[in-house]
Amino acid sequence: MKDVALWTISKVVLNHSHPCYPDQAEMLKQHRELSMFVRCTIETHEEAEIRPSKTYQSFVAAAGSHSKLGFIEKDVRNYIIREVRNISEEDDAKEFGKSRAAFDYFGDVVSFDTMYNTNRYNLVLGSFVGVNHHGQSTLLG
Structure with missing residues (x-):
């Protein structure tokens, strides 16, 4: 009944489409x-x-x-x-x-990146790169 926003149950089916296992x-x-x-x-x-x-x-x-x-x-x-x-x-x-x-x-940066690895030896490549306050890059290791 839409005018009063109520539902009326007209049919009930009690069997399930799948087995129930209470345990x-x-x-x-x-x-x-x-x-x-x-x-x-x-x-x-x-x-x-x-x-x-x-x-x-x-x-x-x-x-x-x-x-x-x-x-x-x-x-x-x-x-x-x-x-x-x-x-x-x-x-x-x-x-x-x-x-x-x-x-x-400090105005400088040191980055350590290990996302790259070599195919031949499967070793992780880690490089330290520094940037000083003058904007100059330096390979640290």
Whole structure:
């Protein structure tokens, strides 16, 4: 009834299009949770550059099966993205602010870039480049 903004139920179908398993309700998103131990382990593995899939598999191995964990692999990945990496982004922003303040005060820059690596030896190339207050560039190492 549009004029009074009410709905009238005219038909109810009680059968589902999929089976319901009440014993698996704990895996619904609102019931999944990462314990403090799991969070600390994820953070430690992230610092050691262990892939999230390997981290999750270590929890599965310790628990004995996927069904014995109170979370899924996507929860591990979400925690890393939302909690662990955001902290480092905030730290990067703070460091950038310190660098800008140092540049304003001293007027020179030192840059260290390790984004390039060689194909032959797969070694990281790091070059220190300094720019003094006269605008002259110097290769420092």
